[in-house]
Amino acid sequence: MKESFLDRHRLPLKLKPIFVGQLSIVDALGKSAYAYDDGSFELVLSPNEGITPEFIRTYARERSSEIYVHEEDYQELNQKLGEKLVKLTRSLSIGDPVKNATRHTHLLSLQMANLYENPFDDQLLSSQFQSGQNLSNLLLSNKGVHRHLYQSVSKQGHHYTVAQPLLSSILLLSFIQSTGLFSHKETQGLFMTSYFxxxxxxxIPREKFELAHLSEFxxxxxxxxSENSMKILNGRVPLAGHQxxxxxxxxxxNYKIQALASNEKYEPGDNLITGLESALLSALDILVAMTSERPYRKATSVFQSLELLKKVLADEHPQEFKSLVVFLKHFFSK
Ligand SMILES: [Fe+2]
Incomplete structure (x- = not known):
């Protein structure tokens, strides 16, 4: 059903995109929801129409991962999501930790996708930060959860920009905890730094994430x-200056790898922290990116990724590189 000419032209002002999976937390919407198709909005869900898992699955498969909802519904969906996360956090320690953590990460990823759409929403940012911290506490006190959670997050189907920081942070926390080199507080701080x-x-315009070849611009x-991340977060979350x-x-x-590939000497800029924390954070980000599939390329094996990382990590941190190899062998073993 198409909207009238006037409604159609007013509509974009009132609509906001939301990950269609987020509709699973409500039974119905107060206003209509739309698919954006071929330059116009098409009504796909009427006010108070029941939302079924089948509707969400079909929409995601045949239309898009995003659906457009009215501002009021958008606010309510976000508020409900935040409430669910808080509620779930309170019961994280009760019952099966893998199941709890899986549900928590799914909601957390839905909220992260919303935050990417609205990075200057203070309430959303602080809710995401608090929930991320709760997850890190759960991970720190349940070592047995890490591997299973990593695998279930990989299969949750969230966009890679949302899944990537979560996966690399789970892996980073798990590795750092295994080394015993950092305190509980430092490990949690690194998890949060990595996650955000x-x-x-x-x-970055959404369509650029699907491109295999990028222009210089x-x-x-x-x-x-990376610099924009720092600017967005500065003064708004409890992360310290060095984080x-x-x-x-x-x-x-990555820049070190690029320099190596073009036979140039890598010169870190002024004030660049290239200590162990920075190296591990960067290394695990690369490893997770390489071992995950993208719309424009296949995933590489853990072994191939380590071959590359060896060239840029083992020179400065040989001992930690060895520990990382042993850790990953266990982490990714069947
Ligand atoms: Fe990044």
Whole structure:
């Protein structure tokens, strides 16, 4: 059913995109919801029409991962999601921790997708930060959960920009905890730093994430995301100055790899932190990216990724690289 000419032209002002999976937390919407198709909005859900899992599955399969809802419904969906996360957090320690953590990460990823759409929403950011911290507490006190959770998050089907920081942070926390080199507080801080490091991606137009080849201009927008993440977070979340610096430089090993590929000497910029924390954060981000499939390329094996990482990590941190190899062998064993 198409809207009238006037309604159709007014509509974009009132609509906001939301991950269709988020509709699973409500029974119905107060207003209509729309698919954006071929330049116009098409009504797909009427006010108070029951939302079934079948509707969500079919829509996601045949239309898009996003559905457009009215501002009022958008606010309510986000509020409900935040409430669910808080409620779930309270019961995280009761029952099966893998099941709890899986449900928690799914909701957390839905909220992260919303945050990418609205990075300057303070309430959304602080809810996401609090829920991320709760997850890190659960992970720190349940070592047995890490592997299973990593696998279930990989299968949740969230967009890779949302899944990538979560997966790399789970792996980082798990590895750091296994080394015993960092305190509980430092490990939690690194998890949070890693989890929020890609929030600057919210400035990149969505369609660019599917492209295999980027123009020079696009490459620049992508490479700016680390600095933008830092700017978005600065003063709004309880991350310390050195953690924001880690975020700003979280791709430094990528630059080292690029320099190596073109036979240039890598020169870190002024004030660049290239300590162990920075190296591990960057290394695990690369490893997770390489071992995950993208719309424009296949995944590589853990072994191949380690071959590459060896060249840029083992020179400065040989002992930690060895520990990482042993850790990953166990983590990804069947
Ligand atoms: Fe990044």
């Amino acid at each position: 490091k890609d929030i600057g991606m919210s400035f 696009d490459k620049r927008i992508f490479s700016d995301h 924001l610096e880690l975020i700003k430089n979280h791709h430094y090993l």
